[in-house]
Amino acid sequence: MGIELTPNQALDIWCRAAVDGVRRDAPDLSARQLALLLLVYMTEGPHTVRGLSETLNISKPAVTRAIDRLSKLDLVRRKSDENDRRSVLIQRTVKGSIFLREYSEIVASAALASTA
Amino acid sequence: MGIELTPNQALDIWCRAAVDGVRRDAPDLSARQLALLLLVYMTEGPHTVRGLSETLNISKPAVTRAIDRLSKLDLVRRKSDENDRRSVLIQRTVKGSIFLREYSEIVASAALASTA
């Protein structure tokens, strides 16, 4: 439980992964969009706009826009809550799973290649 | 030399770090800006606009703008090359070192806290 990583190792891995991601011309997600995407996939739902807004400490319209972008890329999907029709549930998609899987493999191989 | 990391561990660590970064209200750098910053600090110089442009596979004006932003945040600094006055060298700053150090500690502690 837990991986020991020196700060320098962390930076080295991150640098390789970040550069690789930009070079590959992956969708240029902002830090917020990426954090939101990871949150939806790595934590248990249900995920709502309000909840994400509070977790990330950003405004609700910012969450709405991030979801607009991510759902346009088909990385995430909106579904209206049957129990409370004011709410919208943010759900995962197949494409999003594949996207994150690929990204995680970039990081993993960057870690394997790290020397620092 | 090299750290073994499963894709799921990588995502778990990344999620914690990304969410933490957004919550802390750190400067909201784009993927490109972050990659450029990491490149300047983690690889040997000298770093020029043209070189960074080629390494990241993005246009020169995009690099100029990224440097504009990063130097406005005092995370990076321009210095004209004495040998070739057409060139501009991108250099590190104290504030940038501190910024990356803090960020790397977020990642390291996220790795330590990871369970996946």
Next chain:
DNA sequence: TAAAAACGATACGGGTTCGTAACGAGATTG
């Protein structure tokens, strides 16, 4: 020395994002 090449910065039009404020739809309260 004149012409060509290379450097980074700027102009431009189009797209995206920001936070604040207001909005309509739905749920809750009295």
Next chain:
DNA sequence: CAATCTCGTTACGAACCCGTATCGTTTTTA
């Protein structure tokens, strides 16, 4: 019911970023 609250979204003006094309400066070439 009617008033109020809560949900996510939209409107707005300002700021940022994109790539292409062009610019001024400096260096190299012929």
